[in-house]
Amino acid sequence: MGRPRNFDPDTVVERAMEAFWTHGYANTSPAQLAEATGVGKGSLYHAFGSKRALFDQALDRYDRLGAELAAEILSRPGSTRDCLATFLCGLVDSDLAQPVRRGCLAVNTAMELGGHDPEITRAVRAMQDRVIGALEARIDQGRRDGDVRAGADPRAAAEFLMNTIVGLRVMAKTYDASTLHRVIDTALTSL
Incomplete structure (x- = not known):
C-alpha cells in the first residue's frame, strides 16, 4: 500500500499552471515544478505521471477558468459593447x-508548441473555439437586442475579436494600458 498523499491535487495543478504560465512548458524544469507546488519531484510524477500530464491538467484548468470568466462577464446585463469592453479590458x-x-x-502555448504538437494544437484550438462561441452568442444577442448593427455577422465578428484578444495578450507583454485600451475601442467600433 502506497503512502497517502499529503497534498491537494487541485492546488498542485493551480500552482503548476502558474509556473508553466510564467516560464512556458519547455522552460519549466521538474525542480521548478517541485518548488512551485511544494511537492517533491518523485511524488509529483507519481501522482501526475509526467511533466506533460501535469501540463495538460494545468492547461485544462486554465481553459475552465477562462470559460467561466467569459460566461460570467458576457452574460451580464448591459449593452453588448459594454460587456465586450469589460471582458477585453479585464484581460x-x-x-x-x-x-x-x-x-x-x-496564446503562449500556441506560440511555443502549436503547429508541431497535434494534441496541444487541438487543445488550444478548442479553448479558442469556446471563447469564440461565447463571443458569438453575446454578439448575436446584441443584434437581437438592437445594440449591435443588424447586418453584423456574429461568427465573423467573434472570430475577429478572438484575433484581437490574441494580439492584445501578446501586446500586453510590451505595451501600456492606454495603447491596449485604444486597440479595444477600435475593435469594438466594428460592431
Missing part, C-alpha cells in the same frame, strides 16, 4: 497587473 488589465507580464497561457 488586458489583469495581464498588466502581474509582476511579470506573461500574457495568456493559451
Whole structure:
C-alpha cells in the first residue's frame, strides 16, 4: 500500500499552471515544478505521471477558468459593447497587473508548441473555439437586442475579436494600458 498523499491535487495543478504560465512548458524544469507546488519531484510524477500530464491538467484548468470568466462577464446585463469592453479590458488589465507580464497561457502555448504538437494544437484550438462561441452568442444577442448593427455577422465578428484578444495578450507583454485600451475601442467600433 502506497503512502497517502499529503497534498491537494487541485492546488498542485493551480500552482503548476502558474509556473508553466510564467516560464512556458519547455522552460519549466521538474525542480521548478517541485518548488512551485511544494511537492517533491518523485511524488509529483507519481501522482501526475509526467511533466506533460501535469501540463495538460494545468492547461485544462486554465481553459475552465477562462470559460467561466467569459460566461460570467458576457452574460451580464448591459449593452453588448459594454460587456465586450469589460471582458477585453479585464484581460488586458489583469495581464498588466502581474509582476511579470506573461500574457495568456493559451496564446503562449500556441506560440511555443502549436503547429508541431497535434494534441496541444487541438487543445488550444478548442479553448479558442469556446471563447469564440461565447463571443458569438453575446454578439448575436446584441443584434437581437438592437445594440449591435443588424447586418453584423456574429461568427465573423467573434472570430475577429478572438484575433484581437490574441494580439492584445501578446501586446500586453510590451505595451501600456492606454495603447491596449485604444486597440479595444477600435475593435469594438466594428460592431
